[in-house]
Amino acid sequence: MAKSVLSVRDLVVEIPTRHAVLRPVDKVSFDIAAGEILGVVGESGAGKSMTGNAVIGLLDRPAHIASGEIWLNGQRVDNLRRDQIRSVRGKEIGMVFQDPLTSLNPLLPIGEQLTETILEHLPVSKQEAEDRAVAALEEVGIPAAAARINSYPHEFSGGMRQRVVIALALCAEPSLVIADEPTTALDVSVQAQIIALLKQLCRERGTAVMLVTHDMGVIAEAVDRVAVMYAGRLAELGPVREVLTRPAHPYTRGLMASTPLASKGHTRLNQIPGAMPPLARLPKGCAFHPRCPEVQDKCLSDPGPTLSGCGGRAACWFATEEVA
Amino acid sequence: MSALVAVKNLTRIFDVSKPWLNRLLEGKPKAFLHAVSDVSFEIEERSVYALVGESGSGKSTIGKMVVRLLAPSDGVIEIEGVDLFREPDHDRVEKIRTDIQMVFQDPYASLNPRWRVRDIIAEPVTARGGKADGLAERLLEQVGLAASDASKYPHEFSGGQRQRICVARALASEPKLIVCDEPTSALDVSVQAQVLNLMSDLKEEFGLTYLFISHDLTVVEHMADRIGVLYLGRLVEEAPRDALFESPKHPYTQMLFAAAPKLDGFGREVAPPKGEIPDPINPPTGCAYHPRCPFAIDRCTQERPEMRQLGQNRVACHVAE
Known part of the structure; x- marks a missing residue:
């Protein structure tokens, strides 16, 4: 395996509240290699965005990293001071958010936003930065980039705006891009x-991409490996084809079975009973056990094996590779 | 089987002009948005008819007109043979309206947070002066919740449970048609x-x-018996589900199917579709899809294609065969 751009080890994010300490991210470990796209999938509240925000240092107080390590290109970034993380964020890690309208400043032309970012992170002159901004817009497929550099965000359509955001994330040539529901x-x-563009840029530049989404179809088409999250923990991690065709964790199996699929026709969808529990009321043992069809006594008390970055497919006592 | 709903030449135009003083100062004409133009289809009784399309295709506007939340600019909506907007007999229209209910997208916004679930579910009945004793409890059990949930408030439920409450409310007046x-x-x-x-x-x-009404092709394929595909306010193709998915005729439908992510499409490389949905205030001449269409010919830029029968499909395209 190629050298990891990002390594996350036993990451725990905690939110202290008046009643209890909540753990939206609980002992999550994974690696992303250069040129690789890692998909992070899960239902709302599973902790996927929280993981992305922890990596780029954008956790809002009172949420904080309680333990674990985040390594970026061999440098530890989880314990940096606020002023130090600024040089990493944007320079080393680019971020693409879900809503392109709220991630651009509506009062500045897009060219100004791009050159500002480039000047902040790269040692170039103003003229050079402007040239680079035009080049970045051309690269993400915005027609007549040089003419549109002085346009404001509202003058672009949704898809074009998301292209601008991607250009913004990539203009400082980061080694890692975190894309949080970029197409939702x-x-x-x-x-x-947009998916085709992300794949192409990742391949050409060797950028590592962490693609957070809830859409299994996007996962299947875009990513190399996939991490399935449930209630803050990694349920399953593996090559995308393996995980989607032969899911090992009962949750992944349920998720795949409940997705409407052309080949299944009009038959009833398989449904996972219940809903994901709120963080404040996580059950003891494995968080999935109240909904799990294969639950056994052991699951009620013991949360199951934790997935480390390299070994193991599924965080389940009774994970099976083979599926009927 | 007979048609429960017949929609004929339905059109809805929104006036999106700036205020008159702005128009006067800037010398701009009035602007109109054709959200729905000339859409016709029929829904058989006890079937599922799906409308698919991207944002701005007019699918929600059609839904709102069918439940009479919006009035059409032109065209006819007949439910059980009664013209929903021109029927002179008020009582007949009122009777028909109890037969139509709606389930909305956002279960967080469509339930009144200050009402108890019992009152929310019974409203379609009580609003017309009916008695609703025990109705909410019965319906809650029917949608998979507990009768005791009737005295709770919406915030005590999760998103899925709220949508069940919305379905229960839609069922309260014993409707025949539910617009989802x-x-x-x-x-x-x-x-x-x-x-x-x-x-x-x-x-x-x-x-x-x-x-x-949905933009999600997998959901539509799972639920629908018959599907209408909308593009920029016009019906471009209409067919029974299997016919549509097996052989989509319209280039837009083909593009939509190809672009939708597939669960088994590992590492699939598709040529991404060209362009984006044009501005609905100034739609392209002729066929609205022609600037993005790989098969467009001269005729497409000038003449708007009429719906024609092509096998089991109805298609609005000059080129499709």
């Missing part, structure tokens, strides 16, 4: 364009 | 499966008809 707000045809 | 506008888009996959299954069960049990 977009239409199907535009989503296909 | 993206009923599962706000839900997670595992919860979406629960709600879709519930809706299928209720359809069998009560003999319901659904007008199902």
Whole structure:
């Protein structure tokens, strides 16, 4: 395996509240190699965005990293001071958020936002930065980039705006891009364009990408490996084809079975009973056990094996590789 | 089987002009948005008719007109043979309206947070002066919740449970037709499966008809008997489900199917579709899809294609065969 750009080890994020300490991310470990796309999938509240925000140092108080380590290109970044993390964020890690309208400043032309970022992170002159901004816009497929550099965000359509955000994330040539639901707000045809663009840029530049989404279809088409999260923990981690065709964790199996699929026709969907428990009321033992069809006594008290970055597929006592 | 709903040449135009003083100062004409233009289709009784399309295609506007939340600019909506907007007999229209209910996309926004679930569910009946003793409790059990939930407030429920409450409310007036506008888009996959299954069960049990509005092709394929594909306010293709998915005729439908992510599409490299949805205020001339269409010919830029029968499909395209 290629050298990891990002290594996360036993990451724990805690939110102290008046009643209890909540753990939206609980002992999560994974690696992303250069040029690799790691998909992080899960239902809302599973901790996928929280993991991404922890990596880039954007956790809002009172949420904080309680333990664990985050290594970026051999440098530990989880314990940096606020001023130190600023040089990493944007320079080493680019971020693409779900809603392109709220991640751009509506009062500045996009060119100004791009050159500002480039000047902040790269040792170039103003003229050079402007040239780079145009080049970045051309690279993400914005037609007539040089002419549109002085346009404001509202003058672009949703898909074009998301392209600008991607250009912004990539303009300082980061080694890691975190894309948090980058296509959720977009239409199907535009989503296909953005996914194709992300894949192409990742391949050409060797950027590592962490793609957070809830859409299994996007996962199947875009990513190399996938991490399935449930109630703050990694349920399963493995190569995407393996995980989706032969899921080892009962939760992944349920998730796959409940996704409507063309080949299944009009038959009833398999459903996972209940809903994901709120963080404040996580059950003892394995968090999935009240909904698990294969629950056994051991699951009620013991939370199951924790997935480390390299070994093991599924965090389940009774994980099976083979599925009927 | 007979058609429960017949929509004929339905058109809805919104006036999106700036205020008159701005128009005067800037010398701009009035602007109109054709949200829905000339859409015709029929829904058989006890079937599921799905409208699919991307944002701005007019699918929600059609849904709102069918439940009479919006008036059409032109065209006819007939439910059980009664013209919903021109029928002079007020009582007949009122009777028909109890037969139509709606389930909205966002279960967090469509339940009054200050009302108890009992009152929310009974409202379609009590608002018309009916008695609703024990109705809410009975319906709650039917949608898979507990009768004791009737005295709770909406915030005590999760998203999926709230959508069940919305379905229970829609069932209260014993409707024949339920318009579902993206009923599962706000839900997670595992919860979406629960709600879709519930809706299928209720359809069998009560003999319901659904007008199902969605942008999610997998959900539509799972639920629908017949599907209409909308693009920029126009119906571009209409067909029974299997015919549509096996052989989509319209280039837009083909593009939509190709672009949708597939669960078994590992590492699939698709040529991403060209362009984006054009501005609906100044739509392209001729066929609205021609600037993005790989098969466009000169005729497409000038002449708007009419719906024509092509096998089992109805297609609005000059080129499709």
